[in-house]
Amino acid sequence: MARGITEIDVHTAADALVAAGERPTVERIRAHLGTGSPNTVTRWLETWWQGLGQRLDGHQARLAVPEAPEAVARAAGQWWGLALEAAKASLEEELSVERAALQADRDALLKDREALDAEATTLRSENETASTAKRLAEAQSTELARLVSRLEAQIEETTLQRDAAIAREAEIVASRQALEQRFQALQKSADAEREGFLQHIRAVEDRANAEVDRTRQEVKELKIQQIELVKAHTAADKAMQLLLDQAKAESKDAQQELSLQRTRTEAAESRLGQLQEVSDAVEAAIRRARASSGSAAGRKKTFSPSPKKRSKIAGSK
Structure with a gap:
């Protein structure tokens, strides 16, 4: 998660979307909150759906009219039950879609993770190769430095020999x-x-x-x-x-x-x-x-x- 979110945050965002006439989805909730991982939003959205029926029953009890005729109350109850069933069916359909999308996201994440693991393995191999090349380069650098010192000594010795030869040549002349x-x-x-x-x-x-x-x-x-x-x-x-x-x-x-x-x-x-x-x-x-x-x-x-x-x-x- 980029930033920690709670169950209350997800439920509040879902209620706000419903109040705005929109269907609460993982992407809409994340857009509304501006943060949150798909897994966390999906988990808290399921608890919101699970508690939706209980909250609707409480809301129905608050809307009940004690003085209403029995036929009206029965009709209202049937209408409310149909509405609940329709809402549940729609929510289950939405939930299945969201679950399918979440599964697709999980599969994509798994593939990305496998690709990242392969890339990490490649990077580790390249790092080991680079380390080996670095050690080899350091060894070669040391050897080159030794050869340079040896060549400098040989050049100095050759210079002395040349000077001696020049002096000897002058003597011979x-x-x-x-x-x-x-x-x-x-x-x-x-x-x-x-x-x-x-x-x-x-x-x-x-x-x-x-x-x-x-x-x-x-x-x-x-x-x-x-x-x-x-x-x-x-x-x-x-x-x-x-x-x-x-x-x-x-x-x-x-x-x-x-x-x-x-x-x-x-x-x-x-x-x-x-x-x-x-x-x-x-x-x-x-x-x-x-x-x-x-x-x-x-x-x-x-x-x-x-x-x-x-x-x-x-x-x-």
Whole structure:
């Protein structure tokens, strides 16, 4: 019930409807009262119908005229009984209609209740599904937060590694530049040594050509020395060119293989050692050549032929 109503309220409303010339029904009583559930109105309306006969009998007694003739009183009683029977028949018909309507309302309410129960079951199922989805979403959110923290740590570690790699790259570039400068210095030194060596060879050749008339034997020895020196010079040039090509290739590989920094540094140090060995070998060859030229000059001085032999040589020419 929207608002509590009593039996007196329903009976008063039914009396008011009858006084207004209307037949009291559940809907009219509810409309008259402005509230009340159909079940409650129907129950109190039945008690109103049940007490209607007694109230009509009392009303008939109040309307009886003691001085009226017996025929009139009998006729009035019969008329009143017929009226009561007609009223009862009409009321019973109305009551059956109202009961049928009430039963239809009850059936509709039952259907509505069943529909509401089904909807409530569906809502409970959806609520459970939503709760499960919520728990799953919370778990996923926790897992995502953990993954985000892990990714942030990895990003920080990667940043540190990148900074270290950049610093290491700068060190390798500086080391490469130092190696290139050292190589250039070695190359300049080797070029200077080679130029001096060539000048020395030219001087030896000049002296040998000047002394060719003195002795063919000395010329042969000088030619042999010249051939050896040229071979040594050629070998030195080839070694220097090979080392230059290797150094250029290694310099190019150093730019493409920054990730192999330690290996590259060790290889560069190994190549530097080879350059030093070659430089030492070139210097040793130069010293041997100088020593050989010095010994040849000494032999020239000690092998100075006598005037007679010189004349014989001139005669043979």
